[in-house]
């Protein structure tokens with residue numbers, strides 16, 4: 001469904017994507033993780049055809065630069081930052097619905113589930129809504145249609161906890177019919193949704209893990225983590241995982257149960273700057 005071959009993107013002289021090869025098939029749900037500036041948003045913008053780039057980008061065999069309308073017709077997209085649209089909310093919903101061939105009422109219904117009363121804000125300019133309200137509306141536009149491909153860039157970042165939960169419930173209802181790419185800083189939040197984790201660092205893919213659904217309930221992984229320096233926050237985060245540390249508290253060892261593996265990696269992804277080595281060995 002998605003094919004990237006030797007994808008590279010340079011802004012002025014800075015190489016931001018550096019030879020990315022990635023194939024995402026039908027039904028795959030990818031968590032795109034990585035620290036700030038790793039290149040996640042740039043990769044997503046290349047997928048949407050917003051940037052000219054080197055290498056190959058194909059969505060269902062189509063080139064998003066040359067066949068932009070056809071490609072965007074397939075994608076429900078939630079951006080990280082809302083566009084500064086002056087259009088009133090009602091008009092934006094009508095416009096988006098017409099563009100995606102869906103019923104505006106479907107969009108309003110999803111917004112309602114997320115706690116956004118569209119009728120009450122119909123005449124307000126989109127740009128004047130709060131950050132969370134904008135996010136809810138953008139999610140409603142992406143989910144209130146039959147897109148087979150959902151691309152979401154930090155979609156839950158501005159949502160309150162209740163809306164966050166409903167949003168993930170809504171996505172869970174699409175597991176059977178949609179291929180997803182969700183960029184997130186919180187792998188623990190998306191781990192129950194995804195079946196593949198792609199981690200980026202400095203414009204490259206540094207981890208590509210498809211095995212989430214193969215991991216048996218009984219699998220146990222021996223884990224060893226080496227830190228560059230000790231930080232109390234790390235020790236606190238490992239509380240409850242039953243890890244032992246050496247005297248300097250730089251080398252940590254323990255066992256991680258198979259089904260907890262993604263949640264554990266999500267936890268570790270918050271400490272990428274601190275970890276110098278991490279191994280998970282199937283026992």
Ligand SMILES: Nc1ncnc2c1ncn2[C@@H]1O[C@H](COP(=O)(O)OP(=O)(O)OP(=O)(O)O)[C@@H](O)[C@H]1O
Nearest residue numbers: 011012016034035036037038039040041042043080
């Ligand atoms: N339009 C642009 N012009 C110049 N540099 C850019 C532009 N967009 C992104 N960059 C640079 O590209 C690098 C990757 O940025 P990108 O937004 O893709 O990272 P990210 O992984 O999405 O980060 P975050 O988690 O902070 O959203 C950064 O160094 C950023 O400064």
